[in-house]
Amino acid sequence: MEIFGLGIGTFRFGLFAAIFLIMAIAETLMPRRERRHTRQRRWFVNLGMMLLDFLAVSAVTFVIPITAIIAALWASAHGWGLLNMVEWPVWLEWLIAIVVLDWVIWAQHLATHKIPILWRIHRVHHSDVEMDASTAVRFHPLEIVFSVFVKVAAILLLGPAALAVVVFEALVNGSALFNHANFNMPHALDALVRRLFVTPDMHRVHHSVHVSETDSNYGFFLSIWDQMFGTYVAQPRDGHDRMAIGLNEWQDDRPTRLGWAFLLPFRNPSASASASGSRSRGKGSASARE
Numbered sequence: 001m002e003i004f005g006l007g008i009g010t011f012r013f014g015l016f017a018a019i020f021l022i023m024a025i026a027e028t029l030m031p032r033r034e035r036r037h038t039r040q041r042r043w044f045v046n047l048g049m050m051l052l053d054f055l056a057v058s059a060v061t062f063v064i065p066i067t068a069i070i071a072a073l074w075a076s077a078h079g080w081g082l083l084n085m086v087e088w089p090v091w092l093e094w095l096i097a098i099v100v101l102d103w104v105i106w107a108q109h110l111a112t113h114k115i116p117i118l119w120r121i122h123r124v125h126h127s128d129v130e131m132d133a134s135t136a137v138r139f140h141p142l143e144i145v146f147s148v149f150v151k152v153a154a155i156l157l158l159g160p161a162a163l164a165v166v167v168f169e170a171l172v173n174g175s176a177l178f179n180h181a182n183f184n185m186p187h188a189l190d191a192l193v194r195r196l197f198v199t200p201d202m203h204r205v206h207h208s209v210h211v212s213e214t215d216s217n218y219g220f221f222l223s224i225w226d227q228m229f230g231t232y233v234a235q236p237r238d239g240h241d242r243m244a245i246g247l248n249e250w251q252d253d254r255p256t257r258l259g260w261a262f263l264l265p266f267r268n269p270s271a272s273a274s275a276s277g278s279r280s281r282g283k284g285s286a287s288a289r290e
């Protein structure tokens with residue numbers, strides 16, 4: 001399959017590099033928050049994690065040749081999934097595909113916060129002590145491999161067109177780079193955009209050290225799910241300038257080390273908890289954990 005005459009891999013990487021560059025320039029020209037850690041160390045970790053993700057997914061798909069696109073092509077050839085069983089207008093099938101897949105990603109993100117073993121893996125993303133476009137690719141390889149299987153399962157049930165899957169992935173990845181970026185979006189524009197899409201100010205709430213805020217705003221692309229399911233928090237209670245980003249237990253420079261971040265899922269949070277309190281999940285109420 002080709003997009004604009006490019007292979008899928010080249011198209012994806014080119015789009016990522018272009019959006020990342022635009023966001024990095026926007027962050028430099030109009031930063032939202034003052035930077036407390038150098039970009040070099042964090043970028044090394046976050047982009048290094050992306051490289052490890054690429055290697056892990058390549059290794060897994062070498063053994064089990066299943067990707068989102070292969071699953072969509074297979075579902076289409078074998079008549080699997082709702083959209084392969086109906087004859088609806090193409091625009092409607094594409095709209096359903098993008099909206100439903102976005103809900104699946106939202107629900108998966110919610111699950112990674114609520115299920116302790118998944119939170120161990122997902123907290124690698126949250127351990128970043130600053131937030132910028134590079135945070136969007138800071139995911140542990142285990143989480144990325146897990147999300148491939150979730151997406152494949154959803155595609156086999158839904159049966160979207162393979163091209164709709166490519167477009168959906170480009171939208172979600174582009175949106176993640178945008179809403180993790182540390183740039184100052186005019187308030188009026190933010191208010192307008194977030195009615196439908198996740199903005200940087202909306203997603204920054206999700207990276208707060210306060211658990212009640214971390215457990216909110218799970219969307220990566222559409223903002224409607226958080227508004228619909230009551231997980232929407234409009235602004236951080238400490239304000240965007242003063243709020244602490246990351247995890248309470250690790251507010252030092254350990255998250256800026258690649259080896260540390262890679263081993264974080266296997267670390268016991270209570271052993272490293274600071275005096276400010278542990279955030280063990282799955283036990284007690286949000287208020288008891290803060």
Ligand SMILES: [Zn+2]
Nearest residue numbers: 109113122206
């Ligand atoms: Zn999260």
